[in-house]
Amino acid sequence: MASSIAHFLVFSAIIVVHFSSTQAEVQGSFDDNFSKSCPETHFKTSEDGQIWYLSLDKKAGCGFMTKQKYRFGWFSMKLKLVGGDSAGVVTAYYMCTEDGAGPTRDELDFEFLGNRTGEPYLIQTNVYKNGTGNREMRHVLWFDPTEDFHTYSILWNTHQIVFFVDRVPIRVYKNANYTNNFFPNEKPMYLFSSIWNADDWATRGGLEKTNWKNQPFVSSYKDFNVDGCQWKDPYPSCVSTTTQNWWDQYDSWHLSSDQKLDYSWVQRNLVIYDYCQDTERFPKKPEECWLNPWE
Numbered sequence: 657m658a659s660s661i662a663h664f665l666v667f668s669a670i671i672v673v674h675f676s677s678t679q680a681e682v683q684g685s686f687d688d689n690f691s692k693s694c695p696e697t698h699f700k701t702s703e704d705g706q707i708w709y710l711s712l713d714k715k716a717g718c719g720f721m722t723k724q725k726y727r728f729g730w731f732s733m734k735l736k737l738v739g740g741d742s743a744g745v746v747t748a749y750y751m752c753t754e755d756g757a758g759p760t761r762d763e764l765d766f767e768f769l770g771n772r773t774g775e776p777y778l779i780q781t782n783v784y785k786n787g788t789g790n791r792e793m794r795h796v797l798w799f800d801p802t803e804d805f806h807t808y809s810i811l812w813n814t815h816q817i818v819f820f821v822d823r824v825p826i827r828v829y830k831n832a833n834y835t836n837n838f839f840p841n842e843k844p845m846y847l848f849s850s851i852w853n854a855d856d857w858a859t860r861g862g863l864e865k866t867n868w869k870n871q872p873f874v875s876s877y878k879d880f881n882v883d884g885c886q887w888k889d890p891y892p893s894c895v896s897t898t899t900q901n902w903w904d905q906y907d908s909w910h911l912s913s914d915q916k917l918d919y920s921w922v923q924r925n926l927v928i929y930d931y932c933q934d935t936e937r938f939p940k941k942p943e944e945c946w947l948n949p950w951e
């Protein structure tokens with residue numbers, strides 16, 4: 657295991673250098689690209705405007721969303737999560753077709769489930785198509801996500817959706833080569849983030865309650881980074897055959913051989929829950945679970 661860690665640390669460093677030349681980081685002000693929904697008191701930025709702080713207390717949480725919609729691309733952000741006793745607190749970072757839990761929404765989720773001091777955070781991912789989710793996976797991380805900023809990214813094209821943590825693929829969600837009801841690829845999505853109280857389910861299944869003595873709970877964000885296709889209503893854009901973007905090309909349709917090594921390390925060591933393996937909940941294995949993430 658130690659050598660695997662060494663492997664992907666080295667690998668990640670190389671990849672970071674490789675990608676930094678092609679990425680367009682958003683260095684404007686928050687208001688250029690986002691709108692927020694929270695009381696003024698619950699949203700702060702650093703003096704230079706580049707770090708954003710969302711806070712949760714007993715009265716309110718906080719969230720923001722992009723002004724722009726996107727269809728396919730690479731979506732990335734650095735987050736530093738609530739530290740200390742954060743049981744019950746969930747920070748979400750996700751893409752969704754709608755502002756609200758509409759019954760026909762598509763959604764790609766990262767959710768960070770807080771914990772008691774010293775107990776591990778869990779990262780939960782989920783995929784919704786036309787309002788149907790129930791495709792949870794849960795992972796532990798190989799670092800403490802409250803100590804420093806780490807990068808959480810989504811690669812989305814017509815062939816696959818990959819969830820990355822610091823450039824390590826932790827989840828691969830494949831499309832099929834036939835019309836299906838599980839792969840979101842028709843509708844453009846906004847990117848969202850929010851912090852809220854979820855102590856009815858989040859930590860040890862809801863057993864651990866939020867300790868409000870520790871409020872406010874604060875999550876920090878920086879380096880929002882999109883290399884994707886902006887969707888311009890009312891005309892459908894982002895037609896893949898006419899674009900030459902790396903995230904839409906053959907090499908991005910499947911994991912690279914180095915990514916496969918990292919992914920297999922994650923599969924062996926970090927997966928806590930995989931709905932595809934939950935035969936009690938799904939006596940009939942969901943259709944997408946038969947697709948091969950290695951192809």
Ligand SMILES: *[C@@H]1O[C@H](CO)[C@@H](O)[C@H](O)[C@H]1NC(C)=O
Pocket residue numbers: 682684688689724882886
């Ligand atoms: C952010 O906003 C600016 C100004 O409206 C726009 O030009 C740019 O494309 C936006 N960036 C992203 C990643 O959507």
Ligand SMILES: *[C@@H]1O[C@H](CO)[C@@H](O)[C@H](O)[C@H]1NC(C)=O
Pocket residue numbers: 759760786787837
């Ligand atoms: C999406 O879901 C709605 C309601 O759940 C259903 O009526 C509709 O047929 C579905 N659309 C597709 C394209 O499957």
Ligand SMILES: *[C@@H]1O[C@H](CO)[C@@H](O)[C@H](O)[C@H]1NC(C)=O
Pocket residue numbers: 833
């Ligand atoms: C779809 O993919 C499967 C598995 O990779 C393959 O066996 C099959 O031939 C493919 N079908 C079409 C129509 O390309």
Ligand SMILES: *[C@@H]1O[C@H](CO)[C@@H](O)[C@H](O)[C@H]1NC(C)=O
Pocket residue numbers: 769770771772775776777778858859860861
């Ligand atoms: C919180 O810590 C407990 C005890 O270590 C662990 O069982 C659980 O998976 C952790 N995370 C969550 C979200 O419950």
